[in-house]
Amino acid sequence: MNLRQLAYFVRIVELRNMTRAAESLYVAQPALSQQMALLEGDVETPLLVRNPRGVEPTAKGEILYRQAKTILREVDAIPGMLGREENLVVGTVSVGMSSSTARMLALPLIRAVRARYPAIDLEIVDVPSADLTLMVQQGRLDISLSPDQENSSDLVTTPLLVEELLVLAHPSVKLPEDHLTITDLADVPLILSRPPNKLRMRVDYAFMNARLPYRLLAQVSTSAITLPAISEGLGAAILPYSAAYREIHAGTIRFYPLTPSLSREISLCTSRGSLERPARKAVIELIRTLTETLIADGTWRYCKLA
Numbered sequence: 001m002n003l004r005q006l007a008y009f010v011r012i013v014e015l016r017n018m019t020r021a022a023e024s025l026y027v028a029q030p031a032l033s034q035q036m037a038l039l040e041g042d043v044e045t046p047l048l049v050r051n052p053r054g055v056e057p058t059a060k061g062e063i064l065y066r067q068a069k070t071i072l073r074e075v076d077a078i079p080g081m082l083g084r085e086e087n088l089v090v091g092t093v094s095v096g097m098s099s100s101t102a103r104m105l106a107l108p109l110i111r112a113v114r115a116r117y118p119a120i121d122l123e124i125v126d127v128p129s130a131d132l133t134l135m136v137q138q139g140r141l142d143i144s145l146s147p148d149q150e151n152s153s154d155l156v157t158t159p160l161l162v163e164e165l166l167v168l169a170h171p172s173v174k175l176p177e178d179h180l181t182i183t184d185l186a187d188v189p190l191i192l193s194r195p196p197n198k199l200r201m202r203v204d205y206a207f208m209n210a211r212l213p214y215r216l217l218a219q220v221s222t223s224a225i226t227l228p229a230i231s232e233g234l235g236a237a238i239l240p241y242s243a244a245y246r247e248i249h250a251g252t253i254r255f256y257p258l259t260p261s262l263s264r265e266i267s268l269c270t271s272r273g274s275l276e277r278p279a280r281k282a283v284i285e286l287i288r289t290l291t292e293t294l295i296a297d298g299t300w301r302y303c304k305l306a
Helices: 003-015 020-026 028-043 059-082 098-118 128-135 198-207 223-230 245-250 278-296
Strands: 047-049 054-057 091-097 120-126 141-147 155-169 189-193 215-220 237-240 254-271 301-305
Touching: 003 020, 003 028, 003 054, 003 059, 020 028, 047 155, 054 059, 059 091, 091 098, 091 128, 091 278, 098 120, 098 223, 098 254, 098 278, 120 155, 120 278, 128 155, 128 198, 141 278, 155 198, 155 278, 189 198, 189 223, 189 237, 198 237, 198 254, 215 223, 223 237, 223 245, 237 254, 254 278, 278 301
Parallel strands: 091 120, 091 141, 189 215
Antiparallel strands: 047 054, 141 254, 155 237, 155 254, 155 301
16 A cells, blocks of 8 residues: 555545546556555455446445545645745645635635745635535545534534624515514525525524425525526525625625524534644634634624634
8 A cells, every 4th residue: 555546546536436537647547447456455345336427435445535635634744844944834725615605715815825825735615514524524624614513523613703694685676674584584585505504404493483484496505506596686595794795795685684683603623633734723823813804894794703
């Protein structure tokens, strides 16, 4: 077993396809298959199984995948730990966040990393909220900004902020200006997050608690679909301010606070078993600092530090 084989194996698991993995690695497929056969021979157990959709890891393959991701990240971090220069922070750091959080935080984070830590290779991954924690647990992300994260023995979870959920609609949609309630939305076509989704659970519970049905226009997996639909006046949505702050400033979407209010908590999550790396620590501190600044200067509205 060697690092090259582990890197090949990780790529195959992530792409779920031998041909695409071989192309992305610039390796001939027969050579890639041979390396996987050697790896399976070393560990004396099948790691991959082929099916009509491509390739899937076995149960033992899932275990190796998580360990291999950790090993490869720690090897990647060695230059940063040794320091090519004094105080130089080096390494790859992957950060996962939902679309709404990414709209507010992704660009400031990219700018801050470039300015403060140019030797960090930053990866920002826009991930449905339901998948964020799993990707940290699998070693596919170093950090996630996870909504309403429950405690887990294999995660280090630190509350970061609390966002109020707002009703977002086109100006042509007539809604009460003050004291908008869930009852006022009973006849409004809604575009909601597709389950499983923590935000959707909060919305469903609010209607259930009010003993009201709602008019579901569509279920979508990302606010990148929701916002154009709202901007066309097709319906309303319940999302945080961060999801649509550009459209709100442009006047194509209006927002309405709910009474009583709904909110969600965003937490920083990392794997408890992973090695503490200077690059990851630096990015976490930048996320905290940027969040504080964006809230303090009024850019990130209807939001407070946790």
